[in-house]
Amino acid sequence: MAEWLRDLQDEVFRFALPFTFELRVAPSSREGMRSGTCVVVKTKVSQFLITAAHNIEPAMKMLQAGEVDCLAGRLRLPIDQMGSICLSFKADITTVILTEEHVRALERDGWGVLNAEKWPPAEDLAKGDPVMFAGFPGAWRIQKGLKDIDFPARVSVGFIGDPGGDQFSCHLDPEFTERDQVGGLAELSVEDVEGMSGGPAFLVRREVSKPMPQLCGIIKEGKAIDGGHLIFFFARVACISHDGRIGG
Numbered sequence: 307m308a309e310w311l312r313d314l315q316d317e318v319f320r321f322a323l324p325f326t327f328e329l330r331v332a333p334s335s336r337e338g339m340r341s342g343t344c345v346v347v348k349t350k351v352s353q354f355l356i357t358a359a360h361n362i363e364p365a366m367k368m369l370q371a372g373e374v375d376c377l378a379g380r381l382r383l384p385i386d387q388m389g390s391i392c393l394s395f396k397a398d399i400t401t402v403i404l405t406e407e408h409v410r411a412l413e414r415d416g417w418g419v420l421n422a423e424k425w426p427p428a429e430d431l432a433k434g435d436p437v438m439f440a441g442f443p444g445a446w447r448i449q450k451g452l453k454d455i456d457f458p459a460r461v462s463v464g465f466i467g468d469p470g471g472d473q474f475s476c477h478l479d480p481e482f483t484e485r486d487q488v489g490g491l492a493e494l495s496v497e498d499v500e501g502m503s504g505g506p507a508f509l510v511r512r513e514v515s516k517p518m519p520q521l522c523g524i525i526k527e528g529k530a531i532d533g534g535h536l537i538f539f540f541a542r543v544a545c546i547s548h549d550g551r552i553g554g
Contacts, residue, residue, distance in 0.1 A: 314438060314510060315461045317519055320418035321345050321506050322440035322459055325357050327365040327376040340364060343441040343505035344378050345524065346404065346412060347420045347550075353409050354550030355383065355402040356524055356543060357504030359393045362400050366391070379417050381408060392552045397472040398526045399541040401550045420506075420521060425548040428509040428520035431469045437476050438463050438510045439538070441502025441525055460502065463510075464538060472545060474523060476507075476538045477531075499528030499536070507540050 325344040344357035355378055362385065368374045369386055376383045383402050384390045393400035409419050440461045464476030503526060508519035523540035531537050546552055 314519060318438050318440045318461050318506070318508055319459060321420050321521075322442065323378045323412070323417050324442050325355075325361055325376075325378055325504055327368065327374055329368055329372050329374060341442065341501050342503050343501065343525065345420060345504075345506035345521070346378065346409065346417070347422055347425075347521070348409055349422050349425045349548045349550075352549045353404045353406065353419075354546075355404060356506075356546065357400055357402075358524060358526055358541065359395050359398045359400040360526075361504045362391065362393065362402070363395075379412060379415055381411050381415075392550065394545065394552050397541045397545055397552075399524060399543070399545065399552065401546060401552060403550050422521070426521070426544045426546065428522035429544055431466055431474055431509065431522060431542075433466055433469060435466045435469075436463060436510050437466060437507050437522065437540075438519060439476075439502075439505055439507035439523075439525055439540070441499075441505030443499070443501045462538075467537070470542075472542055473526065474540050474542060476540065478536055478538075499525070499538070503527060 323344050323346060325342040326339055328339040342357060342361035344355050346355050347353065365374055365376045365385060374385070376385045385402065390403050391400060392403070412419055438461060440459055442459050462478055464478045466474050466476055468475045505525045506521055507523040507525060509522045510519050521543055523542050526539045526541050528536045528538045
C-alpha cells in the first residue's frame, strides 16, 4: 500500500469517535448500551459534535426514563441541556454544541478534533469522487469488563455514485484494502454498518501529491445490493452552519 494512502487512513481514523449511551444505573452487564460513531469539529466561532439523528433520538427518549450517560469517547455530552442539540430528521444529521473545555478534554484523551479553518470544508461533490470514511461496527464491540469496552474501527474507501442533494451515496472500491483493528481483515456486513452510522466521511481528491482530506458527510446507513456488495448513504455536512446550527 502506498505510504500516502496509509497516512490518509491514519488521519481519518483519528477523527472518528465512539458515540455511546445508556441509562445511568448500576447494571451487571452493558447489554443496554447503544453505540454509533461521531466526529467533533472546531470552527472559528464554535465547537460541536456531529452524528446521525437516528443515533441521538433514542438517547433523548431515554431521558424520560431517567438520567442518561451519553458519551463521545469518555466525554459526557450535555444532551439534557436546553439548546445544546440541533437536528434534522429529514437529513438524518444532528449536532451537539460543545464548550472549549469539552474539546480540551477530548484532546487530552487522545481523540482527534477537526479544526476547520473553512466551513464547510467540502461543498462541491461530483460523481466518481473518492471518499474515505470511518466508523465503529457495533457487532465488533468487545466487552472486556463491566467498564472496559473495546471499539475496533474500520476505514473504507468508496466512490460517489449519486451526489444527491442533502445526501450522497458511495459504492466501495473493490481494489482498496480496508483497514480495521480486529487483528486482520474482517468482512463487513449490513448488520455491522449500524455502529458505523454517524462516522465521518472525507473527500480525498488526489489533485496534489498528498491529498488533504475534507470533511463532506457522515454515514447514515449501508445497504446490500446485487452480489452482497455494500452501498453507503451519507448526510452532507453542508447543511450545518459554522456555529453548529442546522438550517433548512
